[in-house]
Amino acid sequence: MIKLYGLPMSNYYSLAKALLIEKGAPFEEVKAPPTQEESNLVRTPMGKMPSIEVDGHYLSESLAIASFLEGAYPEPRLLPTDPFAAAKVMELCCHITLDVELVARRCLPEAFFGQSVSDETKAATDTDLQRGMRAVNRLMVCAPYAAGAELTLADFYTFYTFGLSGGIVQKIFGRDLLDGYDNIRGLMARLAEHPSIARVEAEKAG
Numbered sequence: 001m002i003k004l005y006g007l008p009m010s011n012y013y014s015l016a017k018a019l020l021i022e023k024g025a026p027f028e029e030v031k032a033p034p035t036q037e038e039s040n041l042v043r044t045p046m047g048k049m050p051s052i053e054v055d056g057h058y059l060s061e062s063l064a065i066a067s068f069l070e071g072a073y074p075e076p077r078l079l080p081t082d083p084f085a086a087a088k089v090m091e092l093c094c095h096i097t098l099d100v101e102l103v104a105r106r107c108l109p110e111a112f113f114g115q116s117v118s119d120e121t122k123a124a125t126d127t128d129l130q131r132g133m134r135a136v137n138r139l140m141v142c143a144p145y146a147a148g149a150e151l152t153l154a155d156f157y158t159f160y161t162f163g164l165s166g167g168i169v170q171k172i173f174g175r176d177l178l179d180g181y182d183n184i185r186g187l188m189a190r191l192a193e194h195p196s197i198a199r200v201e202a203e204k205a206g
């Protein structure tokens, strides 16, 4: 039985949970806030969530967790068998995370934690986000899924990144991150109804 550590409020935790459900992997959730305590750092060396425990061994980072699950539970596949097609999915995941999520997160302290970020940070975030969105959109297929005809790991990164990033952009800049990106907006709506994602969101709300 896999243990999933973290809190449902985390989009990365939710992503890992949706992947576990998608793969049909038996798991249990263990509430573990992000801390710098040794008991947490042994599981996740930056103290972040999520992490998982498999047969007494710990693994952090959502991409590493996804990689483990893909190997341990090959069906349903979330990466194409063709190596180049699989790498294209990973490329999309990287750009979504690095060029949208991590950029938007610069303003997370002000958007959701009552702190403030400088006007310079906001201006740079706005500029960099627009560039990141254009980059991601170049790779997005959205026909009907992020990377093409099949559901892949990129869909899970899409749903959980654009959910959080969109919330930050709305709060800080008062605009919709997906304005001009109706393809991604449509995909988000489809993914919200995908059973594993819908279950994670329902359990979070409940």
Ligand SMILES: N[C@@H](CCC(=O)N[C@@H](CS)C(=O)NCC(=O)O)C(=O)O
Residues within 6 Å of the ligand: 009, 010, 011, 012, 013, 034, 046, 047, 048, 049, 050, 060, 061, 062, 063
């Ligand atoms: N790159 C990590 C990011 C994980 C992450 O940033 N988790 C956030 C919650 S969504 C966290 O634990 N933040 C607390 C902290 O930064 O100390 C992953 O993909 O798993």
